[in-house]
Amino acid sequence: MFYYYQLRNHHYKTEALPLLLCPLCLHAGSVSMSVMQKYYWLAGPLAPSSRYAIAWCEHCGNYIPKVKWSDEMDLFYNHLKKGTSTPPRLYLGLWVMPLLTAAFVGVLLLAINVSNSRSQSRAAAVTDAVMHPQPGTIFQVVTTTDSNTPLYTYFKVDHAAGDSLYLLPCNVQRTDAMDWDDVPTAAGSYIQPPFVVSLPDTAGGSSDMFTWGSQGHKYAIVEGVWTEGKLLKKY
Numbered sequence: 001m002f003y004y005y006q007l008r009n010h011h012y013k014t015e016a017l018p019l020l021l022c023p024l025c026l027h028a029g030s031v032s033m034s035v036m037q038k039y040y041w042l043a044g045p046l047a048p049s050s051r052y053a054i055a056w057c058e059h060c061g062n063y064i065p066k067v068k069w070s071d072e073m074d075l076f077y078n079h080l081k082k083g084t085s086t087p088p089r090l091y092l093g094l095w096v097m098p099l100l101t102a103a104f105v106g107v108l109l110l111a112i113n114v115s116n117s118r119s120q121s122r123a124a125a126v127t128d129a130v131m132h133p134q135p136g137t138i139f140q141v142v143t144t145t146d147s148n149t150p151l152y153t154y155f156k157v158d159h160a161a162g163d164s165l166y167l168l169p170c171n172v173q174r175t176d177a178m179d180w181d182d183v184p185t186a187a188g189s190y191i192q193p194p195f196v197v198s199l200p201d202t203a204g205g206s207s208d209m210f211t212w213g214s215q216g217h218k219y220a221i222v223e224g225v226w227t228e229g230k231l232l233k234k235y
């Protein structure tokens with residue numbers, strides 16, 4: 001997991017060092033020093049990083065780079081640093097971040113759960129449409145050709161009578177599932193007369209399969225249902 005954090009600076013103190021010479025312009029009494037600390041920030045302080053100091057000269061107007069510091073400046077810096085202690089708020093992230101991470105994982109698990117139960121309820125709605133077919137409903141089905149290769153097509157419900165279902169085959173038949181979700185809805189796309197299938201036997205556990213023909217050797221598996229202007233897919 002990645003977080004995008006910033007580095008921010010905490011300012012402890014600034015002090016004039018009147019006894020020191022500026023190593024750049026050699027003017028006395030014009031050097032000041034600030035003690036700072038970097039810390040990681042993401043919507044709040046996460047964790048402190050290293051402490052450091054910046055020094056400058058009021059006389060020549062230059063920042064004094066660390067490499068130019070005199071031994072006295074190093075001594076003063078150590079002295080100033082000793083008088084500072086990291087504020088507790090800079091450690092906030094050390095216990096907030098694990099909580100945020102836990103919350104993030106929790107939300108993710110919840111989303112997976114919701115999406116699972118949505119797909120379960122979609123599958124249930126498809127099963128319901130199969131078990132209680134309404135005239136005009138279009139089933140998105142996979143069936144097989146005589147040479148036993150998959151065929152992606154559609155059956156439209158003409159009517160149901162008893163445990164028989166009268167379906168109109170579609171003149172659109174695809175050999176792969178690409179564009180399969182573009183359900184043909186024009187009446188002219190379905191071929192009269194209807195053929196008859198048995199309503200699926202829920203006891204057999206195949207509520208999404210139509211069978212027909214002698215010894216039921218022809219079959220079609222329902223993958224989706226077009227009803228009330230929208231396609232409902234099992235998965």
Ligand SMILES: [Zn+2]
Binds near residue numbers: 024061
């Ligand atoms: Zn100077």
